[in-house]
Amino acid sequence: MPSYTVKTLRALTRSCEDMRDRVKQIAFEPENTKVLNLTFGPGIAAELVGRSVEAIRQAEKDGRLPQPKQLGNARRYYTIDDLTHIRKVFGIEVGKASDEDAVVVAVQNFKGGVGKSTITKHFADYLALHGYRVLVVDCDPQASTTTMFDIQPESLLDDECTLGEFLSPRSTFDEFPKAIHDTAWPTTKIVPSSLGLQDAEWDLTSTLTEGSQAVRESLQRLRIGLQTVIKDFDVILLDPPPAMGFLGLNVMAAASGILIPVPARQLDYLSTIHFMETIAENLEILDSHGTPVDYGFIRIVCSAFNPGKPGEHEMLQMMQATYANFLLSQPILSSEEIKNATQAFRSIYESKPSAATATYQRCRDNLDSVFGEVLQQIRQQWPSKNLAMQRTTDDSGSIAA
Known part of the structure; x- marks a missing residue:
C-alpha cells in the first residue's frame, strides 16, 4: 500500500492538473487548445514583412495577392498565414540561405x-x-x-x-x-x-x-x-x-x-x-x-x-x-x-x-x-x-x- 505521503502527493498532483486544465479551458475556450487569433492592420502587416502598404495594395490590385479580409466596418486585416504568403509572393527571405546552418x-x-x-x-x-x-x-x-x-x-x-x-x-x-x-x-x-x-x-x-x-x-x-x-x-x-x-x-x-x-x-x-x-x-x-x-x-x-x-x-x-x-x-x-x-x-x-x-x-x-x-x-x-x-x-x- 502506498504511504500517506505518497498518496497525499499524488492527490495534490491530480488536484493541480485539474486546476491547470480548468484554467486552460477558460484561456483557450472554446477550442481548449491554443490557437493564434492574431490579426494585423495594413500598416503593421507592411512593417512586419518589410514592404510598404502601397506595394502590398498594388500586388492585391494586380492579382498577385488575394484581397485582404475585412471586418464588419470594412477595415482590412491580415493573419499570420497571410504574412507568410505575402513574403513568399514578394520573394522575401528573412532567414538564412538554404545551405547555411541554423x-x-x-x-x-x-x-x-x-x-x-x-x-x-x-x-x-x-x-x-x-x-x-x-x-x-x-x-x-x-x-x-x-x-x-x-x-x-x-x-x-x-x-x-x-x-x-x-x-x-x-x-x-x-x-x-x-x-x-x-x-x-x-x-x-x-x-x-x-x-x-x-x-x-x-x-x-x-x-x-x-x-x-x-x-x-x-x-x-x-x-x-x-x-x-x-x-x-x-x-x-x-x-x-x-x-x-x-x-x-x-x-x-x-x-x-x-x-x-x-x-x-x-x-x-x-x-x-x-x-x-x-x-x-x-x-x-x-x-x-x-x-x-x-x-x-x-x-x-x-x-x-x-x-x-x-x-x-x-x-x-x-x-x-x-x-x-x-x-x-x-x-x-x-x-x-x-x-x-x-x-x-x-x-x-x-x-x-x-x-x-x-x-x-x-x-x-x-x-x-x-x-x-x-x-x-x-x-x-x-x-x-x-x-x-x-x-x-x-x-x-x-x-x-
Whole structure:
C-alpha cells in the first residue's frame, strides 16, 4: 500500500492538473487548445514583412495577392498565414540561405527566477512573427517552456519519441526529427521536455564508468541530433536545465551562441560570476573529451528590470561597467503584462492588452528592442546576411578566417 505521503502527493498532483486544465479551458475556450487569433492592420502587416502598404495594395490590385479580409466596418486585416504568403509572393527571405546552418542559441543561467523560460518563449514568438523558422528544444525537466507551448509533459509518458529517449544512451530511439512537435505558430516547432528527461540525465552520467569514447558520445548526443535538422530552421532555441549536469553539457556542446539573463539584483549579479567560471571550466571539459566549442556570440541581458526598485538602477550601471559591449543595450523591463500573459499560457505576442493599451505597447516595444539586438547577432552568423563577410568575400574571393 502506498504511504500517506505518497498518496497525499499524488492527490495534490491530480488536484493541480485539474486546476491547470480548468484554467486552460477558460484561456483557450472554446477550442481548449491554443490557437493564434492574431490579426494585423495594413500598416503593421507592411512593417512586419518589410514592404510598404502601397506595394502590398498594388500586388492585391494586380492579382498577385488575394484581397485582404475585412471586418464588419470594412477595415482590412491580415493573419499570420497571410504574412507568410505575402513574403513568399514578394520573394522575401528573412532567414538564412538554404545551405547555411541554423544558429543554435542557449538561453542559459544556473540561477532560478531569472526569466530563462519566459525569454525563450517570447523570443521564439518574436522570431516567428517576423517570418523566421524556429525550433525550440526544452531541455529542462521542469518543462515550463513546453507548457507555454500548450503541451502537457505527462502526456508524453507513453511516447518513446521524446528528447529524453533520444538523449539516453540506453535507448534505441535515434531519429531526432520524430521528437519534434507542431505548435500554434506555423513556422515554430518544439522538442518538448518530458518526465523522462531526468532519467536521461542519470543514463548519461552512468557513461562516466564506461571510458572516454562513451563519455564523448554522451556529451555530443544533442549536437548530433540537431545536425539532422540544422538546415531546416533559421534559429534553434535551447532552454537548458538550471544545473550543469550531462544535460547542461549537451546544451553547451550543441549551442553556437549563448544568451545569459541576469536580473539587476546583487545576489544574481554575484552568482553570475560563478556561472561564467563554471561555463568556462565545462567548455574546457568538453574540449578535453573531443567536443570543442567556440561560440559565435555571447550576450548578457538584464532581465526583469524594475527601475523603480531601490538599488536596481545602480546595479544596472554596475553591469554596464562590468560587461561593456557584451551587455545588450536595453534591459527587459519587469511587466505585469508579461505575468498576466504567462498565467494564460501565452506570450505578449499572442495576447491582447490586459490593462491600458499604452502599457501593453511599452512592454512589447521593449521586448522588440531587446530581441532585435539578439537577432542582429544571429544574422551575423550567416554569411549570406553578414555584410562584413560579404564585403570580405567580394574583395578577396573567399571569406577570411
